[in-house]
Amino acid sequence: MIPAHGPGQPHSHPTSESSIVKYSLPRIGRALGLAFLGSFVLAGSLAVPPVAAAPGDGSGAGEISLDPPSGIWYRSGDPGVPPSGFYVAAVGKLECAPPRSGTPSEIITVKGSPFIAESGNELPSVNDGTTPQSLLDSGSIVAFSNLQLETRGDVVASDSTTLFDVQNWNSPSAVPASLKPSHRYSFGVFCTENVLDTNTWTGTTTVQSLNGKPIAAWTTLITGADVKNWSTPAKLNPTTTKLSGAGKASSVDLTAEVDAEVVGGLADDAQGVIEFYEGATKVGQQTVSAGKAALTVKNLVPGSVHSYTAKFVPAEPSGSGPSYRGSESTAVSVTVLATTPTTPTPTGTPSATPTPSETSETPSSSPSENSSDPGSGSPASGAAPLPGDGAHTPGVNSGFAPLTGWIGQTVSSPEGITGLFAAALVLVTGFAFGFNILTRRARKRGH
Structure with a gap:
């Protein structure tokens, strides 16, 4: 017990033994447990932004x-x-x-x-x-x-x-x-x-x-x-079209993928063509092969930004085979790279100087071959990550996901990374707040 302070007596400070009594394990556990629980719930809501589904947007296609x-x-x-x-x-x-x-x-x-x-x-x-x-x-x-x-x-x-x-x-x-x-x-x-x-x-x-x-x-x-x-066909199978784009030097590479939602079927079962559009202007079309179609749009202004969509137009049904309905992707924004990309200064150990024979046999690469090729959804393409990888998929899970899904969603998008930083900040703040309350109560009891 800490002695009471009499008149004119100096204030005595709690000893290490009395500190141990005030900061007992049950009290520490209760304070930090509450701080951790509240921080974790708030951090989870920040780290995983909900994916909203838009009702009545044509997703009922094929259901009449x-x-x-x-x-x-x-x-x-x-x-x-x-x-x-x-x-x-x-x-x-x-x-x-x-x-x-x-x-x-x-x-x-x-x-x-x-x-x-x-x-x-x-x-x-x-x-x-x-x-x-x-x-x-x-x-x-x-x-x-x-x-x-x-x-x-x-x-x-x-x-x-x-x-x-x-x-x-x-x-x-x-x-x-x-x-x-x-x-x-x-x-x-x-x-x-x-x-x-x-x-x-x-x-x-x-x-x-x-x-x-x-x-x-x-x-x-x-x-x-x-x-x-x-x-009307006896069976109509819905499809989903996904579009991705990659900016190149003065051009853009577009890749569309068609997924046929039929039991026992594969994506390449749905035959037809993919029509590529910039706004309302059709820039080209390609036949679907193994569920995919690709198109290169050339002669574009370096540094310009373009928005594209892809439409799947099914082939005419034949015989008694399954029939499919068309589908359209969400818009994908792609930035055209500069004609001559800046070559970064090498920081690693320089490679060995090639011999004259190697120099003569190996042709030099063109600037377009040396330019970086960001893949689908990379920052250079200018396309913001969308649910379903560019496909419109109403009704996907919203709010919290199971732990594995939470980790996957969190580390696969800029919003998730931002959420992780926010979660860490909230956790640290929660612990500090819990310690602060615990310390104040201990000091009040100690004086």
Whole structure:
């Protein structure tokens, strides 16, 4: 026990023995345990940034189906056509956005509008004012229907409706005259916002968008040899397209990979072509081989930055084999390197001077061969790491991951490295805070 201080007596300091009593192991364990636990939780949240999934962005593509799976284009009133037409039900998942707030005189509803597009062209660029007619005029889609499908929950249209009555459709020429025979299209539904002004009784229809793309879902539609007949494949397999880019001297190397999500299938099962785009401009295309396609874009300005996307366009289905739908990668930004890269000053031990014979036999390398070739996702490419290595993969895990996944995510991205530094700082601060509280309490008891 530390003696009490009397009047005029000097303050005595705790001895090492009394210090041991005050800083007992249970007290140290409790203080540091709480500091460590709180620091670890906060550090984990900083070290692993959550990966968010964007709903309703076209990820439901291929999840709608037609019942019956085949039929004909017809015109109401034609011989042999029932008075009510031939009914076809479209059912599937389509998560539309809620209607926006309007003026008191506006009635705003959200519905689904059928459309037909070339395979791989299901998600053209749109904005808040894009109309179905403008997509048709620009050539982004082949046709669209005036028929509005009610959306209830994740159901596109549960009631049978006359989807293939030619009088319901708009196209450059009459449907099916505007369609190609024995051709593979995408039959889809995109979310539309319909505004009715009760003052003038006029209405407008615009396509709902998310990140500059329509909110849509679709399936494959195959026309027959006489065009009037149509059918949908018995099985439609989704695909994912990933794009990577590497800057070179005055050029860019692009590599796209197609992953076919079919049970027992491989990536190279999905045959077709990859179309490469810079914005809306097509810069080239290559046939998919073993699940991959590569393209070199040349004659670029050194130091310029370019943004590219890749679209997978499946080949026409043949026989009874599996059928695939198209897919589009996320944009990848690539920086073109300088024509003559700066050669770093060597710091290691100089190599032995080559003999005259070696010098004469070994040709000198060109500047482009000596330039560094950063791989996919390297800092030189200017492409920020994205979930799924450049592929759009909705629904990937968010928040905390298991320990192995946590370590992998942390050390594989700049955000993760930053998080580790933040975690270390939080841990050190937590320990210091715990020691500070413990020391203060000990000093108060000691005086």
